[in-house]
Amino acid sequence: MVATARPALEAQRLRADFPIFDQKIHGKPLAYLDSAVTAQKPRQMLDAMHTFYETSYANVHRGVYTLSERATAEFERARGLVAAFVNAPSPRELIFTRQATEALNLVAYAWGLNNLGPGDLVVVTELEHHSNFVPWQYMAKRTGAGFRMINVNADGELDLGDLDAIAAEGQVKVVANNLVSNALGTINPVEKLAEWGHEQGAIVVVDAAQAAPHHPVDVQALGCDFLAFSAHKMCGPSGVGALWGRRELLEAMEPFNLGGHMISKVRYEETTWGELPHKFEAGTSPIAEAVGFGAAIEYLNEIGVEAIEQHEQKLAAYALERLGEIPGIKLYGPPPDRRAGIVSFNLGEIHPHDVAQILDSEGIAIRAGHHCCQPLMTRLGVAATNRASFYLYTIPEEIDRLVDGLHKVQKILG
Amino acid sequence: MDDLYREVILDHYKNPRGHGVIEDADASAEGVNPLCGDEVSIYVQFAPDGETVDEVKFSGRGCAISQASTSMLMEMVVGKTAQEIAELPKEELLEEVGIPLTPIRLKCALLGLGVLKVALHRAKGTPLPQEWAGLDELELK
Structure with missing residues (x-):
């Protein structure tokens, strides 16, 4: 001990x-x-958002004026806090999204659409929230890949005895599972699933929406490739969440949302994509919400x-x-x-x-x-x-x- | 708030009228409330005139509000024609239920009426008001 x-x-x-x-x-x-389903909000977080709106609000990564630089610094400071909270190797691998659901859709579309096909298998668990179930079920159907589910036992814990049988049915390409079940509270053996997934050559996508507020999360110790969570479940505001992804995977992926801010060069003939994390943050971000997310993390770290x-x-x-x-x-x-x-x-x-x-x-x-x-x-x-x-x-x-x-x-x- | 569970609601909930299944019913339909997963099936038997409801039953699972209001509905519609039921305003059932309902619980209270209107619409071609059309599309059996 x-x-x-x-x-x-x-x-x-x-x-x-x-x-x-x-x-x-x-x-x-x-x-x-x-x-x-969602956590209540401490005054410290509410005050941080309020103060930011009153003193430092402008769009980020846009202007050269003082206010924009101040807003950008606060926004990026929040990214650093959120990245460190899950022990991400670099804040550049931490993408702000609307919530965990959007983060998981990002992976399903931007990775799944280009890497899945007939003969491949997407594996989820019976404990998944619809947010880590429906996007994969849909993407498997759309790409012709198979869709399999790891079942639970009578105690509501995953039965890993089925893994070999699943692996024998095709090329496992995605293992999508949550770290903590929102319905039963089960803490799942993500490390074991990640190890098995990597043996199969799969990516391992972890829904940590229910874990991050309540259970220490370390993406490097878990050994996963992607991890999604939402601010609103951890004393932060609604409207912002995060996706952590391995840099080499994020860099190889196509973008998800397209538009302003996520580009490097736009010409009539062709557009090239921006660097991480901007490539995945098209449009104006939830700026004050990200600042609130950072304040919520500081509040949780304090406790x-x-x-x-x-x-x-x-x-x-x-x-x-x-x-x-x-x-x-x-x-x-x-x-x-x-x-x-x-x-x-x-x-x-x-x-x-x-x-x-x-x-x-x-x-x-x-x-x-x-x-x-x-x-x-x-x-x-x-x-x-x-x-x-x-x-x-x-x-x-x-x-x-x-x-x-x-x-x-x-x-x-x- | 406990008014919701007043005596008459509890009576219908604990002793539902017309609970059961009619084999080879003249009209039937099944509906689901996607919010809570409640299911109700309704079965109708017509009198020899082919228009008047002679017997009606329901089965399924649901909260006290949906079970009680469907039970009340069973008592209300016997002896009415398919056309009369198609024209039955939901307010009439809600008056019978007689408790204040939030928008979410309104769906519970009206599920049975919607399913009955869908069943009659399919069997007799009676009109199906816009608000129930979704139920007809949702229902796959």
Whole structure:
């Protein structure tokens, strides 16, 4: 065990940073248990965006005037912070996108369209969010490549026993998987999948949208080729995300969006592309959002992602224990030491929408639905689940309120 | 907010009227709410005149609101003609349901009515208002 100098996270104290909690919902304090879909925003990040708009806003990489240079410096500083957060070898390999979904589409189109064909295989997992499933399913169909899925076992963990059988069916060219499942919280063995993928000669594309806010991410240690994540799930603003990619792959790829800023030279006869990362950042970027993304990363660094992960694992263990006391509840996913702060469940035959609606009347926000994971829902044999998810500002009392709320649901609908 | 789950809704949810399947139904359709994955199938049997609904049943899965409103719908439409049901305004069902609904929950409450109108449209060629046309296209069976 490595001793950590950083103190444990104090969620109750951190809540003061989040203005959203200064309100009541239906007369009750807000218990926001839906951070997996999007996280709430600390004042530090909001202030950074506000100050940037008030003092330094201009377009970036355009003007020679002071304001434009100031804006560019802040924008590029944010890129450096985001790149360092995932241990990218160089900020030039870090591309700002609208969100993880656009980052994954970028890879599917700009790499997939030119490198996939009949006889090739694209491999995804049954745990994928639609954002790392649908683009690959579509691209496989469009290029004539095969499409295969690594299945999950009863605990919602990937069954890697199928890998050899998949490899025997064709030339594996893409392995696309998430690091943390948004539906079940499963932490996936990305290092192993990356090693296997590279043995096959495939690129390894990691959706880290659910991992980056909660779990240390190191692209070099993971051994992947591309990694996508979104600012809005990690205390940053909506509208900006990031793609990290290996430089040699990014350089060899065709561009994705075409237009201003991404060019080197435009002539009537031909256009040549700009250098990284600009080649993949056509048009005006989400500038203030990128600055906010950087501020969110600084906020998380101050607390420490390891401390956040420990806090969430404690909450998940507590939630599994408390929820397990409720008669008729069905809990999904792996044990707490192998999951992030996400707990998916069903309350007997009661529809998740009814559960979420009644909990809302208690001021408790949880997600009810398929979590953009319909293939996984099919495997679990349900249309939808309830999902409670935690973050650095979640306190155990909110889990107690969730349990009390679920008893109320059973009283009304049971 | 608990008004949503008032007595009459819970009664229909726990004891749905017309729940089941009619084999060899004269008209039937199945619909899905893509937001939540809820599914409902509706089966209609006509009286000897071929126009009046003699029996109607529904099956599927859904939230209390969709199950209760579909159950209420089953009671409302027996004895009506296909044409009358095609012209039945959604407000009439919503009045029966009698609870304030957000736009998202409105879709839950109206799924059954849409599927019934699609079933009649297919069997009898009754008009299908624009708002249900999407349901007809979504439905693949």
